[in-house]
Amino acid sequence: MSSKINFTFDNVLGVYYAGQIVSGTAELITERSKTIRSIYVTVNGFVETRWQESVEKPGDDGKLVKSLETRTATEIFYSNDKYVYGQSGGSQLELPKGKYVFPFQTTIPPQAPTSFNGTHGQVKHEVTLTIDRAVRYNNIFKQCFTVILPNDLNANPSLSQPLNRIEEKTFWWGSIFGGNKPMVMDVSTTYSAYVPGQKINFHVVLDNQSDVQCQDVKVRLFKNVKYRGKANDQEQVKTTEVRIADKHCGEVDKHNKALFDEYLMVPPTTPSTLSERDPIQVSYTLRFIAKTFRLHGGGDLIVDFPLVIGTVPLVGSANDKGPAQKAQQANTNGNYSPLPEPNFQEDVSTEHFESNTYKPRYPVYHFDGQLGFANGAAAAKSPVPSLYPKAVDTTPAAPVEYTPNPVSPAGKPIATVIQKTPPYPVQAPASGVTAPGGDFEVLGFSIPPGYQPTPSAPADGPGSIGWK
Incomplete structure (x- = not known):
């Protein structure tokens, strides 16, 4: 085991509404150096359907012959690529062993459909880190997250x-x-x-x-x-x-x-x-x-x-x-109980599309104010559901020790990342909940370096090249 990835989202549950910004980090850990061309992070959303049906068609002799026919459809809603090491089609580079943290961020389209995983299709939103290797197959690491299209x-x-x-x-x-x-x-x-x-x-x-x-x-x-x-x-x-x-x-x-x-x-x-x-x-x-x-x-x-x-x-x-x-409720003169704040729980359905076992999380309300679900959140007076945890209620993360990403030219100062507070109501995560986006490890393989390292691409180069 020479490589692994930890995906972390700014939202501990990895749940977002359509139109919001999804962001986080992909932490790459390599136990030995490897020769590559580039590393890029992709955030995308797409839908695909596929199933097979038995059909009868005339054969060469004119008789009906049964065969399986595949029905399929694919549609890409959005995709954003960012090169975080090297560049597209660049020369060979050496990635020294160590720990690297690559940030990602993109805006989900306002009409992006809700995440779904079913028997014959899926609506999938995911983050992918790809290590473009020079002489062998690429290392590809993926992590799904949930997107919800509001339905008021x-x-x-x-x-x-x-x-x-x-x-x-x-x-x-x-x-x-x-x-x-x-x-x-x-x-x-x-x-x-x-x-x-x-x-x-x-x-x-x-x-x-x-x-x-x-x-x-x-x-x-x-x-x-x-x-x-x-x-x-x-x-x-x-x-x-x-x-x-x-x-x-x-x-x-x-x-x-x-x-x-x-x-x-x-x-x-x-x-x-x-x-x-x-x-x-x-x-x-x-x-x-x-x-x-x-x-x-x-x-x-x-x-x-x-x-x-x-929703x-x-x-x-x-x-x-x-x-x-x-009829009696209609005469309350608008004195209704405040809407509770939702929590988010995995889909109750056990169906899934092919090898995708990820279960999206959907908003669940508890009108009695009781926390009956694993990721329950306290009821709030705000009528607008929110998906982001409050900074004051979130345990500060321990500083991450990592090897500086070698994508910046020598002597050039590394820009400081400024953390901004979302300008909308936020909700604290429940205690004791393991978020699907936190500390998610993906394993990969590599080969020993066989080439001399060459200078990497400038850090301010183009960051998006479209669908990969």
Whole structure:
């Protein structure tokens, strides 16, 4: 083991909103010198989808032949390269053994999509340090970070409206005994949109007039993902549905009626996609199921609602006590409980795209003020969620001892880096939380030096050459 990398972000959790500046350092440690051409750091964001489908095509003999066809799509949102040692296409240099600290910084585009990792695609934001070696393969070290595109639920007034529907179903089992009365389900929620960590308070009345027993009334939240890809210049779509939350209310005997005032907790999950043009689109379905025996015929009684998951909760939703009390809540004359400050937790989904096992972190709210998650942060009165820790609440980092980067000409003073405080509300990290961006080590390999060192490129040379 001759090389390793420690990536550190200025935000200890490595979580940023679209439009903010992501910055940090990449600490390179080499145990022996190596011959290279350059070292550059790339900060980029991109989306890619890929899956295979079985298709039938005419063969040489005219008969249909089955084959696998790959659907794929790739789009780059932003990319910034900075050479921190040497230059592009430069002469060979010797990198002495030691510890080097290379800073990186770039602005995330305001409309950059939220980080996502799914079965058939990913929205990935990452920092990459590349050691361009002269005679062998490059050493490449990567670290992902989370980007969140804000989705303020208050921007759409219709989302504050309740969900309500009455459905009924009849079964052929009842007609055998001379009756054909229905099973009727009346379902309602307080709002049409919620945020992770919030309770979906629902009201269900199941009037089982039929001769069929309802085994269980289930409430489930499904995450629906639509992937877009192309094959032979033709766009294709792949959809998946994954259950991320589940609630069992209980059974209802035949010729009986039951009422359920319960709630379903929204787990840490990807916010709903705002754009319909994105290669990966995320939406949600809230499903109410009256489960019956298959023997009775007709299937289960199901009621589906489209649900929106955002990053900023509806004003007044912290006072939500259920659909039956919404009218009473509307008469509070604006005296709502202050919005809690979110904390950030890894995606509850276990799916991932190919070899990428990184789990993005999403904002999670706790309206009861309790810190129930590993990276919880104290509730605050500020209605604007923030991702940066306060300097006064952050333990000062120990000074880093490292070998001076040999990119500056001899005798030229090294510029002092000035640390600036962000001009927006900030939030302290929770104690005892190991941040994914802190002390992240990546291992690599090198070869013994075989060339004489030559002068390096000037430090004030061009710092960005586009996509690498």
